[in-house]
Amino acid sequence: NLPHPEAVFEIGYFKRKPQAFYMLAKELFPGNFKPTPTHHFMNLLHQKGLLLRCFTQNIDSLEAQAGLPKDLVVAAHGNFDSAHCIKCRKEHTLEHVRKAVDKGKGEPAHCTRCGGLVKPDIVFFGENLPERFFERLKDLQQADLLIILGTSLVVQPFASLIDRVSSR
Incomplete structure (x- = not known):
């Protein structure tokens, strides 16, 4: 019973009731979706x-599945490529998370070091965007062309990406 739909992606709610996210994660997990022609176009x-x-707000890692090297992708909202304990920050394999998700009972993965909750490295409400997003913003100054797809550009900081491209 979620208090509201977005709660499943709120870090505070995850800390209290990780089962909601882990139930949904089965649907979102990599391998459930295939890259679109747009992903292949980027490649x-x-x-x-x-x-x-390639800046993306998507958490599905479909750019990599389409063949795009991970170093070219800036996943502003993170993705399922890695996971960490939210208590001690120990990195865990995606397979560790997948085992918990595949059980289908909503039971979360726990840290092998401290027993804390393990969360895929997707950005929840209440968390900061990855440093890589801010580090790579400078790339936009070098762009000859900025292609915007699949977003309304309403939510910051993505809404301001267009302002970072140089008008040569």
Whole structure:
């Protein structure tokens, strides 16, 4: 029983009731979805030497599945590529999380070091965006072209990406 739909992605709620996220995670987990033609288009741009960076708000890692090297992707809201204990920050494999998710009972993965909750490295409400997002913003100054797809550009900081491209 969620107090509101967004609670499943709130860090405070996750700390109190991680079962809600772990039940939903089975649906969101990598492997459940396939890259779209747009993901393959991004990889084509890379193969032709035309892609400097791919900023995404998606957490599904479909860019990597389409063949885009991970170093070119800036996952502003994180993704399922890695996981950490929210207490001691020990890194855990995605397989560790998958085992808990696949049980289908909502029981969370626990840290092998301290017993804390393990969370995939997706950004929940109440958490900061990854440092990499802010570090790579400088790339936009080098861009000859900025392609915006699948977003209304209403929510910050993504809404301001267009302001960072140089008007040469």
